[in-house]
Amino acid sequence: MPSSGCSENEAVPQQLLGSTGGGGSRIVVDSKSSSLVVHENDNRISDNDDDNNDTTDSRSISSQDEALCDVLGLSSLHMVTLTLQQEEKEEEEKEQVQVQDFCDNNDCKDSAPTVHSQPIRLPLPKNVSRYFYPPHQCCAWTIPNLFTKQECQDIIDIAAHANSNGTLSSTSPSSSQQQQQSSSSSSFQYVTMATHTANDGSQYSVKLQTPNPHKLSVFHHPQWVHRLWERIQPYTQQQQQQQQDPSSSSSSSTSSTSILHDMMKRDRLIDHQESQILPVRGLNPRLRVLKYDADDNDEFLPHFDATTTTTTTTTTTNMESTTDNTTTNTSLVTVLLYLNDGGGIDFEGGETVFLSNTVVITETKNPSRTVVVEEEERKKITTTTTTTKSSTNHKAGSIKIHVSENATVLTPTTGTVVLFEHDLYHCGKPLIWGTKYVLRTDIMFEMTLDEVQTLRNSRQPPSPLQINNNNNNDDDDDDDDDGTDNSQPVSSTAVTTTTTTMTMQELVDKVFDDDDDDSKSQNNNNNNTAAILSDHRESIIEALLDLGLLEDTSIETFCSPGRFALQAMLQDVIRCVPTNDKDNGSSSSSRTNHRDTIRAINSLLDAAFTAARP
Ligand SMILES: O=C(O)CCC(=O)C(=O)O
Numbered sequence: 001m002p003s004s005g006c007s008e009n010e011a012v013p014q015q016l017l018g019s020t021g022g023g024g025s026r027i028v029v030d031s032k033s034s035s036l037v038v039h040e041n042d043n044r045i046s047d048n049d050d051d052n053n054d055t056t057d058s059r060s061i062s063s064q065d066e067a068l069c070d071v072l073g074l075s076s077l078h079m080v081t082l083t084l085q086q087e088e089k090e091e092e093e094k095e096q097v098q099v100q101d102f103c104d105n106n107d108c109k110d111s112a113p114t115v116h117s118q119p120i121r122l123p124l125p126k127n128v129s130r131y132f133y134p135p136h137q138c139c140a141w142t143i144p145n146l147f148t149k150q151e152c153q154d155i156i157d158i159a160a161h162a163n164s165n166g167t168l169s170s171t172s173p174s175s176s177q178q179q180q181q182s183s184s185s186s187s188f189q190y191v192t193m194a195t196h197t198a199n200d201g202s203q204y205s206v207k208l209q210t211p212n213p214h215k216l217s218v219f220h221h222p223q224w225v226h227r228l229w230e231r232i233q234p235y236t237q238q239q240q241q242q243q244q245d246p247s248s249s250s251s252s253s254t255s256s257t258s259i260l261h262d263m264m265k266r267d268r269l270i271d272h273q274e275s276q277i278l279p280v281r282g283l284n285p286r287l288r289v290l291k292y293d294a295d296d297n298d299e300f301l302p303h304f305d306a307t308t309t310t311t312t313t314t315t316t317t318n319m320e321s322t323t324d325n326t327t328t329n330t331s332l333v334t335v336l337l338y339l340n341d342g343g344g345i346d347f348e349g350g351e352t353v354f355l356s357n358t359v360v361i362t363e364t365k366n367p368s369r370t371v372v373v374e375e376e377e378r379k380k381i382t383t384t385t386t387t388t389k390s391s392t393n394h395k396a397g398s399i400k401i402h403v404s405e406n407a408t409v410l411t412p413t414t415g416t417v418v419l420f421e422h423d424l425y426h427c428g429k430p431l432i433w434g435t436k437y438v439l440r441t442d443i444m445f446e447m448t449l450d451e452v453q454t455l456r457n458s459r460q461p462p463s464p465l466q467i468n469n470n471n472n473n474d475d476d477d478d479d480d481d482d483g484t485d486n487s488q489p490v491s492s493t494a495v496t497t498t499t500t501t502m503t504m505q506e507l508v509d510k511v512f513d514d515d516d517d518d519s520k521s522q523n524n525n526n527n528n529t530a531a532i533l534s535d536h537r538e539s540i541i542e543a544l545l546d547l548g549l550l551e552d553t554s555i556e557t558f559c560s561p562g563r564f565a566l567q568a569m570l571q572d573v574i575r576c577v578p579t580n581d582k583d584n585g586s587s588s589s590s591r592t593n594h595r596d597t598i599r600a601i602n603s604l605l606d607a608a609f610t611a612a613r614p
């Protein structure tokens with residue numbers, strides 16, 4: 001990817017331009033309404049707000065980076081709208097990618113859209129990464145209009161009938177999730193059970209304490225998996241060959257437009273010669289279609305996506321012997337395909353939002369108001385969407401991206417694909433009305449999770465506490481309700497193991513045991529976390545139990561809501577437990593006690609996130 005002269009966040013639009021390879025995009029900046037219109041296959045830029053106006057500035061992209069960064073300076077980038085509209089020009093049609101119709105059954109008989117989109121790199125908020133990588137190193141892209149409306153409708157139909165159609169569906173539970181069957185005839189069910197794999201490899205099911213509030217249809221459909229991959233794969237390929245200039249016999253330029261490039265480079269999954277050392281192997285054979293109904297208050301709460309591992313065994317038989325060859329594939333990248341239109345067409349709300357992990361801390365001083373703030377943020381987003389919609393011609397094949405400091409909001413449009421690494425914090429917003437359908441699968445890489453971890457361990461991830469220091473310092477005079485005691489150095493209790501199979505119970509034991517040892521040797525240290533932790537041991541364990549986060553929970557599962565969501569949850573629960581200080585009405589000792597609680601929670605979270613880091 002081209003380097004940017006802008007700072008971390010400002011670099012986003014530059015990447016957006018630079019990422020489009022040969023085709024490029026035209027970004028029209030509307031200075032009045034802070035609205036950007038991105039037109040595909042056009043490298044020009046204009047400061048004109050008329051979508052249909054062709055007035056352009058023919059400066060090259062590189063010379064415009066600075067100007068664009070100025071226009072998009074962080075201080076003024078509170079709510080920017082990017083709208084990409086498909087231009088169905090004859091010229092573009094000539095350039096369309098020919099996709100063979102390889103399906104010979106009626107379920108996938110439609111041809112590919114006649115116009116193919118350039119991928120757009122998504123602007124991301126700071127601290128969206130589980131490991132606090134800067135946004136420009138993270139993988140998050142959208143490819144608008146990659147599938148036709150008819151194809152999307154076909155997928156919805158297949159998903160809706162998956163359970164009743166034995167040939168195309170698999171009603172057997174997946175390795176990580178089980179669907180609870182109900183008497184309903186629909187294939188879409190709430191997932192209420194999860195399967196965990198114990199250290200010895202045995203699997204056991206647990207009832208989810210807080211099932212995700214949306215429905216799922218899970219099925220296998222090899223032809224559709226093949227078709228999806230045929231369409232997506234070109235965007236994942238490393239294109240480092242010299243590109244031939246069609247008008248001359250000499251090679252002209254080298255491009256590297258794989259949407260996976262930056263992430264793989266960051267994770268050392270490509271070598272110095274830019275070849276992939278982690279082969280991309282295709283899609284997860286299991287397809288999931290999510291269904292969100294406004295009437296049921298369905299949504300997808302903020303989370304990081306889980307990694308899926310699949311194994312394939314190929315048997316080779318010759319005259320003398322039979323050999324089994326087993327390969328393991330691991331998912332690292334999420335694929336979403338929107339199957340119907342948001343923005344008030346098929347449904348309102350239901351946007352996919354990439355969130356800053358720190359949004360709770362930076363947006364409110366009172367963690368108990370988290371939900372309220374979320375709600376307010378949602379209303380703000382909705383209002384903006386509505387306003388924008390009335391001044392923009394929303395049509396199928398366009399994608400709307402709202403960017404604010406702490407969130408990037410995508411309004412679903414039929415046929416649009418979104419690809420992003422599993423470790424980005426995101427959610428599916430609640431619907432205001434209607435029903436949303438989205439297909440979910442993953443890009444698989446031929447490697448075991450351990451091998452991925454080993455490669456990743458060879459890099460140096462930035463420390464969350466180094467990066468995550470925005471406005472979080474807790475002043476002694478502050479009301480401790482903000483729970484932002486992150487100015488604390490990493491506690492001596494941080495567990496440095498890199499295992500990911502540890503359970504929360506084991507982590508808690510380790511943290512408290514280590515601290516018991518510490519306190520013996522440092523009993524004169526007023527600030528030592530050991531004493532604080534041991535004072536709060538009971539309340540923390542009780543809070544974890546209350547939240548269903550202690551028993552049978554792996555550290556990875558525990559960490560998946562994100563550090564600050566967990567901090568807010570734990571603080572909220574512990575706040576409800578009366579302490580002696582509170583009982584005797586001493587407000588200053590109550591404050592001290594509360595601050596210590598926060599310190600203890602932070603120590604535990606440091607340990608959990610350190611242990612979960614690959
Ligand atoms: O529905 C959405 O927008 C998000 C879906 C999602 O996050 C997931 O399937 O993991």
Ligand SMILES: [Fe+2]
Pocket residue numbers: 303304305334426
């Ligand atoms: Fe997700």
